[in-house]
Amino acid sequence: MFQLLRGFVLPAAACEGNRDGDSRYANLFRKLDLNEDGRVDIAELQTGLRAMGIPLGKEAEEKIFKAGDTNQDGQLDFEEFMQYLKEHEKKMKLAFKSLDKNNDGKIEASEVVQSLKILGINISEKQAEKILQSIDADGTMTVDWNEWRDHFMFNPAADIEEIIRYWKHSTVHGSKSNKMNIASGFKQMLKEGGVRSLWRGNGVNVVKIAPETAIKFWAYEQYKKILTRDDGKLGTVERFVSGSLAGATAQTSIYPMEVLKTRLAVGKTGQYSGMFDCAKKILKREGPKAFYKGYIPNILGIIPYAGIDLAVYELLKSTWLEHYASSSANPGVFVLLGCGTVSSTCGQLASYPLALIRTRMQAQASVEGAPQLNMVDLFQRIVATEGLRGLYRGIAPNFMKVLPAVSISYVVYEKMKQNLGIA
Structure with missing residues (x-):
């Protein structure tokens, strides 16, 4: 440079x-x-x-x-x-x-x-x-x-x-x-903060994920009702739009907790005593705007991710039911897991670069003396220093985390719909 x-x-x-x-x-x-x-x-x-x-x-x-x-x-x-x-x-x-x-x-x-x-x-x-x-x-x-x-x-x-x-x-x-891979990442985390460092930020993640998932699925059902055609049919485009709007609604609702999760995860051992201490220090040092650092690339990323994820999931599920389910409208746990895995993979591939930029924008604010780059500048720096492959750095462990989590959430979603009598 x-x-x-x-x-x-x-x-x-x-x-x-x-x-x-x-x-x-x-x-x-x-x-x-x-x-x-x-x-x-x-x-x-x-x-x-x-x-x-x-x-x-x-x-x-x-x-x-x-x-x-x-x-x-x-x-x-x-x-x-x-x-x-x-x-x-x-x-x-x-x-x-x-x-x-x-x-x-x-x-x-x-x-x-x-x-x-x-x-x-x-x-x-x-x-x-x-x-x-x-x-x-x-x-x-x-x-x-x-x-x-x-x-x-x-x-x-x-x-x-x-x-x-x-x-x-x-x-x-x-x-x-x-140059860090999954193995060296584990090794460095264990060396820096012991076994507990592997779960750093997980508390706020658990607090965040419950309302986020609930809002996403609730909003998805509501947007589907609004976009359903007069003949009662819902096409792939309508599902994509419903999913995108649902993802944006959920992320906007809980985004400050997303920032807290990232700060806790990248912080050093002892830097924060907990979620509330982290929030207090961010507010004091950076002001309220810091809780929405990286919001724009996050929303730009969640729109294709949530849209593709939910739309592909329902398309795969309905296709399976149409061709292979003769006596039951219940696809079964393994089919649901498979549909969730494929749909989440498609969503991740489409949106990961923006998710990476969002995370780096959230993390860079905690680094004293580091330049605070905006979305465009950060994108340019990643491409210039790491190439296009740099935009997908860390996607392997992300798949290892997200695929089972999202797939399981779809199974729970379907089972809860059955138990609650929701069509």
Whole structure:
């Protein structure tokens, strides 16, 4: 990403230190001044940085803008822009020197390990090399001042502690999770929090799932009644729409608990004493809006998921009854389990990328110093760093969890309908 800044925004001579700094700043300013009026507002800054491949997130971009807008007129002129970058470069120079322990003008992996250890963070040399790879533009596995400056040009970190905090969460932890499989995931969870960590967040999940499922099935029956044709028939399209609306209704009703479940699951051992403590800390630190973090991708995902899931389930069940049930309208437990498994699989495949983005949006807010990306920026970053396969990362354990749960819920749903005399 920042190699793009070096090659696309900064001219080669500037990257090598042969041009005056003001020329570098002028080139950058022209890239951001989209309407060429000599001023850059917050919208131009955000759009320009995304065009350069640097989606910092709204919070970081606003922090940069606020720091640079010294006269508080809501715009950055070239003098303000240049002054901000000069001051920021001074801070980054101090950070660079604090890492360059042997004063040779280059940062090496061993120096990163040493610096983080001083601050109480222990990482391996391999993890330090991962950090350097994200900054190293020429492939030398060391970082000189020019590479360091270009990489942190638009990172709002003000000192080495903030930079290391950013590394700790976005690079070191990211590299671990990117290569994690189911077995290593279990191993890491057991090591970090013992057996109890495997059920972290399950309490709120149980509290959430009962009303969510009840509302979904109740709403589905109500929407089906509304959309039933005059001849009493209900087609696949009507079932899909009913399922989509039912899923959206249920998710909107319980969404704050979805956020709590994710925060508890990704939190460290001892970070929260329970569901209410988690809710209290989120409310105090981030405000009420935090309880709907990731709501838009969640709704965009639940519409195809719930629609496909419920529609395919009823289509498969009715098809089986039509062709194989001669004496009974009861398909049996195993048929219902099979229909639920297939329908849930279809729904998951269609909606998983949005569910992944929702979960990452919920989780990133709990990471101190990490950029808070919106749905579009997060999607772009996943595709850029992990490829299209990254949008389906974690789908295997998700299938292992969801398929039996959803299938069983359909069996219970059908049995309860029979017992309650609901057609």
